[in-house]
Amino acid sequence: MEAPKPKACKVASRSTKGHYLIEFCSELGRQVGGIYTVIKSKAPFTKRQYDDRYLIVGPLVRQSASLEAEPLTPPTPELSATLKALEMRGIHTVYGRWQIEGSPRVLLIDTTIGCGFLEEWRDDFARLAGIPLPFPEDDELINESIIFGYLSAWFMEEFTKHEKEKVILAHFHEWPAALGLLLIKRQQLDIVSIFTAHATVLGRELCTKGTDWYDILDTLDVDEEAKNIDHYHWHGLETAVAHAADLFTTVSDITAQESEFLLRRKPDQVLPNGLNISQMTAFNEAENLRRTSSKRKLQDFVRSHFYGHLDFNLEETLFFFIAGRYEFRNKGADIYIESLARLNDQLKAQNSDVTIVAFIIMPAKTTSIKTETLKGKAVIKSLKDYVAEMNRNINTKLLEQALKWKEGDPIPTKLDLITEQENIDFQRHLYSLQRKDLPPVCTHNLTNEKDDPILKRLKLVGLQNQASDRVKVVFYPSFLNPSDPVLPMSYYEFMRGTHLGIFPSVYEPWGYTAAECVAMGIPSITSNVTGFGLYMEQLLGEGTSDYGVYIVDRRSQDFDSSATQITEYMQQFCKMTHRERATLRHFTEDLSEVLDWEHMELEYDKSRRSALRLMYPGQVPQEEGDDWPRDIKEKLAQCVFNFIDVSGGL
Incomplete structure (x- = not known):
């Protein structure tokens, strides 16, 4: 499968000084997903540097458009002329202020007009990406991505016609937002491009199928493996985009290693994900006053869910949770359940007074709330x-x-x-209050309960909320929402009321859930095959658990050994006193400084300079810290040392 190669450096007809930065994100209008979190949390920091020269482009989703963007008049004649030209071609857009901190500018493109050209455009992209098999007509993600790719390329074409003096830097996040890059290269538009892979299609699919492939990456027959996965065409498009970009980046070292073999291009740089810690700290300061309230809300839920069987002391009850996309194996739900079952057996054998209520927050298809x-x-x-x-x-x-x-x-x-x-x-x-039936392990009726992996595994290991169980389970297959009739809490409010987050993923390019736990002062268990887990190991060495980040080995150990390690971590946590857990939360929350976009944005800034220097070598001087390997770890390590000096360590 051949893919386009980056073109040679450009003629210096444009100026890099005061250049434009345009980021493309297909999750922008949908308000969900990890990439949406990246862009939303990073945007205030990027806006601070670029002001109105920074623009985020995504598809128009009418249900959320009014929430996302407050319409504005384009600030420059060039952008105004560009949007008018698009309207002349029948493409409706909404330009406005994204209603988040910093008010960055967004452009939402109505993709409706592209439906009539879909068949023609599918064939075009198959040729561009060098994919021999025709695209499936019923693949919604490919169809949406192709239409958005064409329309975003038309936007960039028009903008280059009207803005002729300044360099235009386009940064594409994940392949569904980046197909326009293939058209930009074919048309040889005067644009500098960066593509960031937040995961790989083939890597995710191989892990889902149970392949332990990290140590055999260099021996895989990628073409043969790609033919056997469910989303062969996704992989082909992703590979083509990775090769078309002037600068190719990923979100973690582990995804960089994965991309080098599966996409056949070694990333030029790693861009770790950050968090808007100042915003979350402000939230934390207010939430500290309501921490008891969050805990009480969870206790109220437990009272209602376990009514008639509430024979345990809620003041001695710990709340554990796993949350994320419903990928049973990849996200570690399988080993989470196995470890809980082992913990349950151990606590019962010890006649422990501690009770665990273990939540599983993974949205699934449901028909109704259980009676x-x-x-x-x-x-x-x-x-x-x-x-x-x-x-x-x-x-x-x-x-x-x-x-x-x-x-x-x-x-x-x-x-x-x-x-x-x-x-x-x-x-x-x-x-x-009396009832004969046991409290249900799931709050909703699932579309296919008989074959649901979580319900099947809970039954297999015997976690069914029996009176004798010290580990109770609640599978909540819906997004957390303050207006929800069952568990009316936001995700952060829910998190604030819990004691331990458990995210033992076997495939996780970064791992925002564990990072958010750090920012919120919640100890967590993650794994050494997640981008976040590796990042913490590189910064803190073997002392991550001292700061509330327990890292389980899922690379060199088998499933059974990893489950034993997770169970041991949970046992240690259960044996802590209230004071010891409070101290650990304090250290965990203070560690959040190393995840702040104030530091992480430095890597994005460095990647932009690298891309500009690559294509306009005479205009962008080399600066200290621009060399690969990256220097961010040294800067962040200093943050850790400063923190240890102030806090005195544990």
């Missing part, structure tokens, strides 16, 4: 309302009797404060 789940909410609400009413009545009666009391009168008793009818009504509420 038992809704009944639990209703029963607990009814009881809470009645208890509150009784309290009000008791308070009123007690106050009245106290005001009338004289020396020598008997002291009021509960019989004076609670009427016989109130006592009967209270007993009725108590009886309503």
Whole structure:
């Protein structure tokens, strides 16, 4: 499968000074996904450097357009003329202010017009990417990506016609947003390009199928493996885009290694993902005042979900969780469940007073909320309302009797404060709490419960919320939402109320969930085949657990050994005192400085300089720290040392 090669350096007819930066992200209008998180958290820092010369382009999703962009008049005649030219070609766009911190500018392109050209464009991209097999007509992702690719290339073509003085730097995130790059190269538009692979199609699919391939990468027959995967055409397009870019980057060292063999091009640079720590710190400061509230909300949920079987002390209950895309093996849900089962056996054998409520937050296809789940909410609400009413009545009666009391009168008793009818009504509420069935392990009815991997594995290992279990399980197959009728909490609010995040992925190019745990002060378990886990090991060496980041070996160990290691980490955590866990949370949260975009954006800035220097070698001087390998680890390591000096370590 042959792919286009980067062209030679450009004629210095444009100036790199004051150049434009245009980033392409297909998740922009959808408000979900890891790449959306990258762009949204990074954008305020990039906007600070580029101001109105920074533009983020994505497809127009009408349901979210009003939430994403507040329409504005284009700030320059060149951009205004470009958008007018697109309108003349029948392409509707929305240019405006993205309603997030920093108000970066966005351009949303309506892809509706492209549907009529889809068949022709599919054939064109097959030729461009050198893919011998025709594209499947029912592949929605390919169809959407092809249309967006054509329209984004038309936008870039028009912009280069009207903006003739300044260099235009285009940064494409993941292949579905980057197909326009193939057209840009064919048309030889005067544009500097960067492509970032946030994962690889073939790598994800091989891991999903159970292939332990990290140590056999250099021996794989990539073409043969590609023919046997479900998304052969995705891999072909991804490979073509990686070879077409002037500068090719990935998000982690492990994905760089993967890309070198699977995409047949060694990345020029690694761009680790960051977080907007200042924003999250502000959130944390407010949330610290409501940390008890978050915990109480989770406790309220547990009361309703386990009503009739609530024979454990909620004050001695720890909340563990795994969250992310429903990829049973890749995200480590399989080994999470196995480790919980082993922990359950150990806690029961120890007659431990500790109870674990282990959440699985992985959206799946559902038909409805389970009746038992809704009944639990209703029963607990009814009881809470009645208890509150009784309290009000008791308070009123007690106050009245106290005001009338004289020396020598008997002291009021509960019989004076609670009427016989109130006592009967209270007993009725108590009886309503009784039930014979066990609390369900899943809050919703799934479309295909019989074959659901999580439910099947929970049943296989015996985690069914029995009374004797010290590990209780809640599979919540939906996105967390403050308006949800079952668990009305945002993801960060939910996270703040938990004690330990567990993300033992076997395929994870970066791993935002574990990184977010660090930022929120939540200890976590991750693995050494995740970009984040490797990054922490490189920064902290063997001392990651001292700062609340436990790293399980999933590269050199088999499944059983890794499950044993995870179980040991969880056991250690269960044996900690309240004070020890509070101290660990403090150290974890302070470590978040090393993930701040204030530092991570340096790598993006360096990649942009490298791309500009590659194509305009006479205009961009070499600066200290621009050489590969990257110097960011030294800068971040200094942050770690500063932190240790201030905190004194553990």
